[in-house]
Amino acid sequence: MEQSLASKGLRLLTLGLSITLILVISTVAYSAYEDLAYVFEGLGGGEGMPELSVNGTHLTLSNLVLANRGVYPLHIELRSDVKIANVSLGSTSTGKITIPPKTQKEINLTMPLDLTRVYSDYSILKTILFNGTMASFRLGVDFGLQPFVALSLVSGFNSKIGAALDDLTFRLQSVEPIDDTHVKADVEVEFTNRSPLVIDGVLRATLPSAQRRNLQYSSEPLEVLAAPNQHYLGRLTFRLPKEELKSGAWYILNLVFETVGYRYEWNAAFGV
Amino acid sequence: MEAPKRKNKAVMYAGRAVQAAIFVAINYAIFFIAPSLFYSNLGLLTAETETAISSYFLVIGSLTVIHLLLKDHIIGFASSVALAIVQALYIYVITNGGVLSITYGEIALTLEFKPLLYLMMATPLVNMVKQIFDYLSSSAAQPIQMLEVQE
Numbered sequence: 001m002e003q004s005l006a007s008k009g010l011r012l013l014t015l016g017l018s019i020t021l022i023l024v025i026s027t028v029a030y031s032a033y034e035d036l037a038y039v040f041e042g043l044g045g046g047e048g049m050p051e052l053s054v055n056g057t058h059l060t061l062s063n064l065v066l067a068n069r070g071v072y073p074l075h076i077e078l079r080s081d082v083k084i085a086n087v088s089l090g091s092t093s094t095g096k097i098t099i100p101p102k103t104q105k106e107i108n109l110t111m112p113l114d115l116t117r118v119y120s121d122y123s124i125l126k127t128i129l130f131n132g133t134m135a136s137f138r139l140g141v142d143f144g145l146q147p148f149v150a151l152s153l154v155s156g157f158n159s160k161i162g163a164a165l166d167d168l169t170f171r172l173q174s175v176e177p178i179d180d181t182h183v184k185a186d187v188e189v190e191f192t193n194r195s196p197l198v199i200d201g202v203l204r205a206t207l208p209s210a211q212r213r214n215l216q217y218s219s220e221p222l223e224v225l226a227a228p229n230q231h232y233l234g235r236l237t238f239r240l241p242k243e244e245l246k247s248g249a250w251y252i253l254n255l256v257f258e259t260v261g262y263r264y265e266w267n268a269a270f271g272v
Numbered sequence: 273m274e275a276p277k278r279k280n281k282a283v284m285y286a287g288r289a290v291q292a293a294i295f296v297a298i299n300y301a302i303f304f305i306a307p308s309l310f311y312s313n314l315g316l317l318t319a320e321t322e323t324a325i326s327s328y329f330l331v332i333g334s335l336t337v338i339h340l341l342l343k344d345h346i347i348g349f350a351s352s353v354a355l356a357i358v359q360a361l362y363i364y365v366i367t368n369g370g371v372l373s374i375t376y377g378e379i380a381l382t383l384e385f386k387p388l389l390y391l392m393m394a395t396p397l398v399n400m401v402k403q404i405f406d407y408l409s410s411s412a413a414q415p416i417q418m419l420e421v422q423e
Contacts, residue, residue: 004409010402017395024391152382 028148031070035145038067052137054196054228059111059137067104072145074099078109079140084161085124085133089113098146115197119262128195129257129264132163135196162194164226170253170270173235175245183242187219187253187270189234193226200225201259205236207251210244216254217244224257245272285341292340296333303359304329307366314374321366328362349407356400360393367392 050064059082068074075098081091092111099105118124127133136158144150168191176184193199203222209215219236226232236253245251250271257264307325311317335355342348364370370389374381 004405007402007406007409010398010405014395014398014402017391017398021388021391021395024388028388148385148387150384152384153379154381155379157378 024148027071028145031072031074031145032149034069035074038069054113057113057115057198059113061107061109064107064109065104066099066107068099068101070145071101072148073101075142075144075146076107077140077142078107079142080109080111081138082111082113083136084118085127087117087121087124089115089117096142113197116260116262119260122264125262125264128163128197129165130163130168132161132166132194134158135161161196164193164195164197164199165191165257166194167191168268170236170268172245172270172272177242178239181242183240183245185238185240185245187236187238189222189224189236190232191226192231193228196228198225198227199232199259201257203234203236204256204258205238206254207238207240207244208254210246210249210251211241247272288341288343292337295336295340299332299336300329303332303362314372316372316374324365328358328366331358332362349403352403353400356396356403359396363389363392363396 051060051062053060053062059080061078061080064078066074066076075096077094077096079091079093082089090111090113092109094107094109097105097107118128124133136156138154138156140152140154142150142152168189171188171190173186173188174184175186178184187205189203201224203224205219205222206216207219209217217238217240219238222234222236224232224234248271250269253268253270255266255268304325308317308322311321311325332355335351335358338351339348339355342351367385367389370384370386372383374383
């Protein structure tokens with residue numbers, strides 16, 4: 001019995017669909033292999049290796065070069081969010097970037113860090129200044145071979161960040177007479193900024209009198225600016241009556257650190 | 273007269289059995305080995321997935337045998353339609369609707385291939401339409417016996 005035209009058409013359609021399916025699967029597999037091989041070769045050889053840096057105000061992912069060696073347009077979107085001590089500092093996305101076949105693109109991701117959220121919380125500010133904490137980074141990548149396959153990858157890692165005022169010490173450096181009744185006392189301030197944040201603020205110190213109640217001597221405000229990993233050395237200068245400082249005694253400093261409109265108060269001691 | 277007819281039938285069914293064996297083997301590769309390998313390589317082969325693969329393969333295998341052995345019978349036609357539906361359903365179920373999620377420690381990976389899935393499902397479904405069309409055409413083309421009524 002002879003097949004009708006519609007039956008022949010349906011047979012051809014089935015055949016066409018099967019051939020299309022085989023072609024699509026093989027070309028998608030080829031494109032995915034080529035693109036992934038490029039990514040892994042790049043990571044292994046250093047080419048296209050992304051750099052992640054935090055400069056205190058921004059988190060930047062740079063030097064990420066991606067080439068599309070496949071036969072389908074490649075789309076990619078990078079997303080990132082950062083938290084310090086469970087407080088979100090912000091999130092960002094590159095938006096959908098399309099890389100046509102046989103071309104390459106450099107992808108950069110810059111995220112402004114909103115530190116006011118951290119500074120406005122007193123206990124978190126204390127943790128960041130003195131104890132160090134955990135920063136959690138989450139990076140999401142949406143990757144797809146248009147229009148057939150889309151791959152979404154979300155990964156995160158925690159990184160310990162050190163205290164901003166690590167090993168903060170106050171040391172009486174020198175005492176020099178100013179006149180017959182007063183001396184100039186220089187107290188050295190030393191710390192290392194082990195956090196990825198730039199420490200920028202003003203340190204105010206007062207020294208309660210050992211002789212008279214309710215009398216306090218104030219130093220000049222000290223401008224503190226310390227980049228990440230910087231060792232900071234500064235000096236608080238007091239003008240004191242000669243009889244205030246006695247050898248072998250310990251003195252309490254009342255300290256106020258002001259940064260971006262927020263202040264943290266604490267006490268520290270130094271010996272003479 | 274009966275003996276050669278029976279012999280012819282036996283030869284015909286033997287040929288169909290061989291054809292069925294070949295198609296079951298092809299289905300075994302496509303619907304059993306390929307998904308098993310895929311899922312075990314991704315580390316996603318769970319007891320439920322294994323059961324689903326085995327159950328669907330058993331149904332697909334049985335329907336293939338029935339369809340090929342009884343291709344000139346209504347049961348063969350019905351099984352071919354059922355086979356196409358089960359194959360399409362199997363492709364959808366086993367690929368989780370074209371969305372696969374894998375988690376390796378801190379890394380969560382989601383693979384979405386819905387357009388490919390629809391393309392995969394379209395082949396058996398178009399084939400099913402063709403089977404129905406062929407069956408209806410052949411039924412319509414059957415000669416009608418007009419019996420002469422004698423008073």
